[in-house]
Amino acid sequence: MKRVKIALLGAILVITTFTLAFKEDLFQVSKNLDVFASLYKEININYVDETNPSELMRNGIDAMLSSLDPYTEYVPESEIEDYKLKYVSTQYGGIGAGTLTIDGKLFVNEVSEGYPSYKADVQPGDQILKINGVETTGKDRSQISQLLRGPKGTPVSLTLLRDGKTLEKSLIREEIKQKNVPYYGMLDEQIGYIRLDKFLENSGQEVKEALESINKQKPRGLILDLRNNGGGILQEAVKIINLFVDKNVLVVTQKGRNPEKSISYRTMANAIAPTLPVVVLINGSSASASEIVAGAFQDLDRGIVVGQRSYGKGLVQQTFNLPYNSLVKVTVAKYYTPSGRCIQALDYAHRKQDGSVQKFADSTLKAFGTKAGRTVYDGAGIYPDVFIEADKYSPVTISLLNKNLFFDYANAFKKNNQTVASAKDFQISDTQYGQFIASLGNKDYSYVSKSERLINELKKEVDRDEKSPVKADLEALKAKIANAKKNDLAAHKLEIKRALETQIISRYYQEKGRIEQAFQYDKEIAKAKSLFHNQNQMLAILKGDGNYKTIGSPTLKANESSN
Numbered sequence: 001m002k003r004v005k006i007a008l009l010g011a012i013l014v015i016t017t018f019t020l021a022f023k024e025d026l027f028q029v030s031k032n033l034d035v036f037a038s039l040y041k042e043i044n045i046n047y048v049d050e051t052n053p054s055e056l057m058r059n060g061i062d063a064m065l066s067s068l069d070p071y072t073e074y075v076p077e078s079e080i081e082d083y084k085l086k087y088v089s090t091q092y093g094g095i096g097a098g099t100l101t102i103d104g105k106l107f108v109n110e111v112s113e114g115y116p117s118y119k120a121d122v123q124p125g126d127q128i129l130k131i132n133g134v135e136t137t138g139k140d141r142s143q144i145s146q147l148l149r150g151p152k153g154t155p156v157s158l159t160l161l162r163d164g165k166t167l168e169k170s171l172i173r174e175e176i177k178q179k180n181v182p183y184y185g186m187l188d189e190q191i192g193y194i195r196l197d198k199f200l201e202n203s204g205q206e207v208k209e210a211l212e213s214i215n216k217q218k219p220r221g222l223i224l225d226l227r228n229n230g231g232g233i234l235q236e237a238v239k240i241i242n243l244f245v246d247k248n249v250l251v252v253t254q255k256g257r258n259p260e261k262s263i264s265y266r267t268m269a270n271a272i273a274p275t276l277p278v279v280v281l282i283n284g285s286s287a288s289a290s291e292i293v294a295g296a297f298q299d300l301d302r303g304i305v306v307g308q309r310s311y312g313k314g315l316v317q318q319t320f321n322l323p324y325n326s327l328v329k330v331t332v333a334k335y336y337t338p339s340g341r342c343i344q345a346l347d348y349a350h351r352k353q354d355g356s357v358q359k360f361a362d363s364t365l366k367a368f369g370t371k372a373g374r375t376v377y378d379g380a381g382i383y384p385d386v387f388i389e390a391d392k393y394s395p396v397t398i399s400l401l402n403k404n405l406f407f408d409y410a411n412a413f414k415k416n417n418q419t420v421a422s423a424k425d426f427q428i429s430d431t432q433y434g435q436f437i438a439s440l441g442n443k444d445y446s447y448v449s450k451s452e453r454l455i456n457e458l459k460k461e462v463d464r465d466e467k468s469p470v471k472a473d474l475e476a477l478k479a480k481i482a483n484a485k486k487n488d489l490a491a492h493k494l495e496i497k498r499a500l501e502t503q504i505i506s507r508y509y510q511e512k513g514r515i516e517q518a519f520q521y522d523k524e525i526a527k528a529k530s531l532f533h534n535q536n537q538m539l540a541i542l543k544g545d546g547n548y549k550t551i552g553s554p555t556l557k558a559n560e561s562s563n
Contacts, residue, residue, distance in 0.1 A: 036060075067355075069331055069348040071317050077325040082142070087200070087232065087329075093152045094176040097122055099144060102404050106136040106144060108160075109407070113510045116171040122158065124507055125411030129166070130159035149173075163415075183515045184210035190220035191529055195515060196240075199232030199289035204239030211243055211273055221277040221532035223525060224293075227307060231288025234265070234316060234335070241296045242267040244303070246274050249338075251296045254316045256333030261318070263333075277538065278303035279528040282382060283390060287311035294382045295337035301372040301542050304531060305384045307524050312345025312359075312381035339368040341378035374544035385541050386531070388524050396488040397496050399447035400440075409436050410503035423513035424520065426505050433497055437489055 040060075044053050061074045075083045081092075096115020097108050108126045111117045128136050131147040139147070148156065150173050158169040180203035184194045192214035194207060214222065231237075234252070241251045245267050253264045280294050280303050291310045297303035316333040334342050346357045360379040367375050377383065393401070400406055413432075420426055428436075448456075455477060489496065498521055505517040519525060531538050 069315065069346075071313075071315055071329065072331050073329050074322075075327050075329065080325065080327070082145075083327075083329075092149055092176055093154070093173045094149045095122075095156060095171050095173060096176050097148070099128065099148075100404070100407070101141075102407075104137060106139070107407075110506060111510065112176070113512075115176060116174055120169045120171050122160065122169060122171075123162065123414075125162070125407075125414070126167075127161040128158055129161055130157075132157055133159075179206065181206040181210050182511055184214065186214065186217055186219065187223070187519065187525065187529065191532055192217070192219040192222040193225065193525075194222065195225040196290075197229055199229070199234075199236045199240075201233070201236075203232065203236040204243075207240050208243055208272070215273060215276075219276065221279065221528075222273070223279050223281060223528045224303075225281045225525075226286045226290040226294060227281050227283040227524070228285045229287070229290040230285065230311075231290050231292075231313065234289055234292065237289040237292040238265045238267070240293055242269055242271060244271055244273050244276065244278060245296070245300060246271045249300065251300075251338060252292050253336045253340075254333040255336065256316075258332065261316075261332040277532060279531055280305045281524050281528065282307045282310045282384060284308050284311060284381075286382075287313040288315075291343055291382050292335060292337070295341070295343060298376060298382065298385065299338040299341075299368075299370050301370050301374065304386065304538060304541055305382060306386045306528055306531075307384050307388055308390045309383055309387075310343070310381035312343055312379070314342045314344030339370055339376060341366070341368045341376060343378060343381050345380040370544075372543060374542075386527060388527055391495070391523070393495060393499070394488065394492045395447045395449050396445070396492055397499055399445045400496065401499060403443070403445055405440060405443055405445060406500050406503040409439055409500065410507055412439070413504050414507040420505070420508055423505055423509045423516040426501060426513075426517050427520075428497060428501055428504065433493065433500075436500060440489075 040053075040057070043056065044051050058074075058076075065072050065074060094115075095117045096112040097117035098110035098112075099106055100109040101107070106128045108117070108122055108124050108128065110124055111122055130136065131144070134147060136144065136147075150156065152173055152175045154173050156171050156173055158171065160167040160169060178198075178200075180196060180198050180200055182195055182197055185192070187193045192211075194210045194214070196203065196207060211222070234254070238251055245251065247267045247269050249267045251265055251267060253262075255262045278297065280297050282290065282294050282305060286294065286307075287310065291313065294305050294310060298305050314334050314336075315331045316335050317329045318332045319327050319329045321327050334344055336342050345359050347360050348357055351357055365377050365379045367377055370376055498518075501517060502514055506514045509516070531541075
């Protein structure tokens, strides 16, 4: 009885302390609102020049929120639809075409099979001169989106330029659904593959349907690809984990300053693939909900994580409605994986004097244990069980991409080649690569290499000393580098060839073809497949006897950061 009284007293003290703190917070909020409202009024009434009240308020809001974190943001009524499309819904009314701007001109970049643009024979490479009679020159991305999107069933007209001829296209907008799962299937007769691009509405159901289809083929294992997936709805991540983990298992916990925002999420149903071996692919752009899924697979020893260290976003946001149909998205909590670790990489609570944000120091990282006793660490994202060096484009490839020279050649290739091999087998020949190189003869793809940047910086220092004996040496070195750059198209042939093939194959098989064509070069997928064919290695990794202890150790972070 005495223990019960002590416990009750402790609970009362906690509640009382929180209530008093809450009342103090409310007083400070009320006080500062009065100050801000008065200041805002006096500025708008008395400032010497004309003011824009809406702009002043938006600047004030943005400045206030920028002191917190980049995920806490204000969304006015005019931006609500774009916000929902980005963070919540996968559906909108449109024509099913992607666009890009080159030298101020708007071009069709991609056409989705089965949608209005595809049905109307709109083709990648077409220049869009007008949309509903409105010229596209000078319009930014948001203005183009507003012109192309609209209610389902409404008309939209396009004036196109193709091969020097003007074409008029009349389309009817349809409901465009951006799939969370753009691709799934069997990589071979034994390994299933699901690519999940985002965690928006219905993503859990899409993964379930893909998994059920794959399960019918009795796979030896499954690859769940979360690379470049920036996350989304936390609850959808829980549903996806539940497909592989039976009910009543803790998969993620969120903890906030407000006790109401502290919630533990457990699986609610029986898994449909509780024993299927799984490899999860992640990279530096896998964030938030992707890290929840990867972290749960790792902490529960349910699957092996392959790739590069993930982004490290361990923050949970919630939206709150505001007056005049606006809203605010607020970071309300941090999330924690089943072992209890938070993988948030940046410390927004302790900024430097200049306002910049640092990563949590290595010395603050803590070790945690997985279900089987493997050691894992908090902070700075999810460390993969099997680390694969990330591919990095060379400066010449980046220049070719940025100047849209792959785009131009792919359009010309499609005109000269009506058909190509299947997407999974497609490669361009050495002759075709030579034709691409020849097409660059009068094109500008100039770039500054890392070596050149370093030499230019050194030259600035040397030029200050007129008597420096190394001036001539620097000029000679610059000449050697310039000469070496002439060979870059040959030296980096393999990566340039792959980038070019990606552009070309999308002209024939759209997004599905682009995904399938990349399989033949994918190092992470190749490693995953080798793991499924080596049961002993998989078991060793899950027991902590594999390479996680070396590759995932914080002591190797400095080495990994250069990737």
